[in-house]
Amino acid sequence: MTITNMKNQQLQVKINTFxxxxxxxxKDGIEYLWQGDATFWGRQAPVLFPIVGKLKDGHYVYNDETYTLGGHGFARDKAFEMIDSSEHEVVYELRADKETLQVYPFDFRLRIKYTLVGNQLSVKWEVKNQGQDEMFFGIGAHPAFNVTLENATFEDYQLTISPEISRPFIPINVSTGTLELSKKYKRDDNVFKVSRDLFKSDALIFETVGETEVLLSNTINARSVKVSWKDMPFVGLWSTYPNEAPFVCIEPWCGIADDVNTDGDLTTKFGINSLAAKKKFSATYTITIN
Structure with missing residues (x-):
C-alpha cells in the first residue's frame, strides 16, 4: 500500500491506495477524520462498492446463479492503482479481476478522484461498464468524523440536514441489518442532537433528492464538518451503539441494503443502479472543514 499526501494552505490530506x-x-493541525480503532470500528472512510449495506442472508441472485458477497462489497479491501496525480488531485482505479468475478460477474472499472480546493475535499466516483451485458451496482461513502475536538464531547454535537424539508425515513431491522421498507415514513425533523440513543436502532437512513448537505457541528467551538452532494438518493448517519465510540459517520449513498422481504434478485433490488454496455456513471460529494 502507498500513502498519498496532499495539502494546501488550509487542509492536509492522506489517502491510501488500499x-x-x-x-x-x-485543519490547523487538528485531525477531523476518525483514525480507526478495532475496539469500536477499525475503518475510517471506506468506499462501498459494488453494494451498499448488507444483502439478505449474505447473497444475491443474477441470471439464476447465486453469489455470496459481504456487506458493503469488496472495493474497501482491494488495492487500487494510482493512475494520475498532481499537487491537489489524485485518481485511483480498480478493475474487475478473477477474484471479483467470482462474487460479482461484471467487467467494471471504478475510478475515484480526490480534489483539494481551499477547505474542501471533493470525492468523485466514476463507474464504467466494460462488459457487453447490463451491469447492476451500488456505490457509497462511509467517512467517520471525530467528535471530541477542542474539549467538545459526543453529546455536544448535532446533525443538521438541509434543506429543511420532509424526507422518507427507512427503518433498519437491527437483528438482520436489512431494511424494513414496509415501515418507511416521512419525517419533518431536520436537526438531531447526537447521543448514544440516537443510534440504538443502527443508522438513521433517509431518502434524499436534489442538493443536500449534512452539517456536524457542536455547541462548544466553531469546528464543524459539512458533507454535501447532489442527486444521491440516500444518506446514512451512524455511530456505534452501545459502545461509546467518539465519531459520527455521514454517508451519502447511490445504493442501499436489501429489504428484509427481498427475493434476492440483483436486477430488481431496491436502490440498485444499472449501466448499459460501455456506459459510465458518476457522482460526487464534498467534505467541507471549518
Whole structure:
C-alpha cells in the first residue's frame, strides 16, 4: 500500500491506495477524520462498492446463479492503482479481476478522484461498464468524523440536514441489518442532537433528492464538518451503539441494503443502479472543514 499526501494552505490530506481510502483530514493541525480503532470500528472512510449495506442472508441472485458477497462489497479491501496525480488531485482505479468475478460477474472499472480546493475535499466516483451485458451496482461513502475536538464531547454535537424539508425515513431491522421498507415514513425533523440513543436502532437512513448537505457541528467551538452532494438518493448517519465510540459517520449513498422481504434478485433490488454496455456513471460529494 502507498500513502498519498496532499495539502494546501488550509487542509492536509492522506489517502491510501488500499481501498482508495481517506486516512487523514487535518485543519490547523487538528485531525477531523476518525483514525480507526478495532475496539469500536477499525475503518475510517471506506468506499462501498459494488453494494451498499448488507444483502439478505449474505447473497444475491443474477441470471439464476447465486453469489455470496459481504456487506458493503469488496472495493474497501482491494488495492487500487494510482493512475494520475498532481499537487491537489489524485485518481485511483480498480478493475474487475478473477477474484471479483467470482462474487460479482461484471467487467467494471471504478475510478475515484480526490480534489483539494481551499477547505474542501471533493470525492468523485466514476463507474464504467466494460462488459457487453447490463451491469447492476451500488456505490457509497462511509467517512467517520471525530467528535471530541477542542474539549467538545459526543453529546455536544448535532446533525443538521438541509434543506429543511420532509424526507422518507427507512427503518433498519437491527437483528438482520436489512431494511424494513414496509415501515418507511416521512419525517419533518431536520436537526438531531447526537447521543448514544440516537443510534440504538443502527443508522438513521433517509431518502434524499436534489442538493443536500449534512452539517456536524457542536455547541462548544466553531469546528464543524459539512458533507454535501447532489442527486444521491440516500444518506446514512451512524455511530456505534452501545459502545461509546467518539465519531459520527455521514454517508451519502447511490445504493442501499436489501429489504428484509427481498427475493434476492440483483436486477430488481431496491436502490440498485444499472449501466448499459460501455456506459459510465458518476457522482460526487464534498467534505467541507471549518
Amino acid at each position: 481501498g482508495a481510502e481517506l486516512q487523514s483530514l487535518k
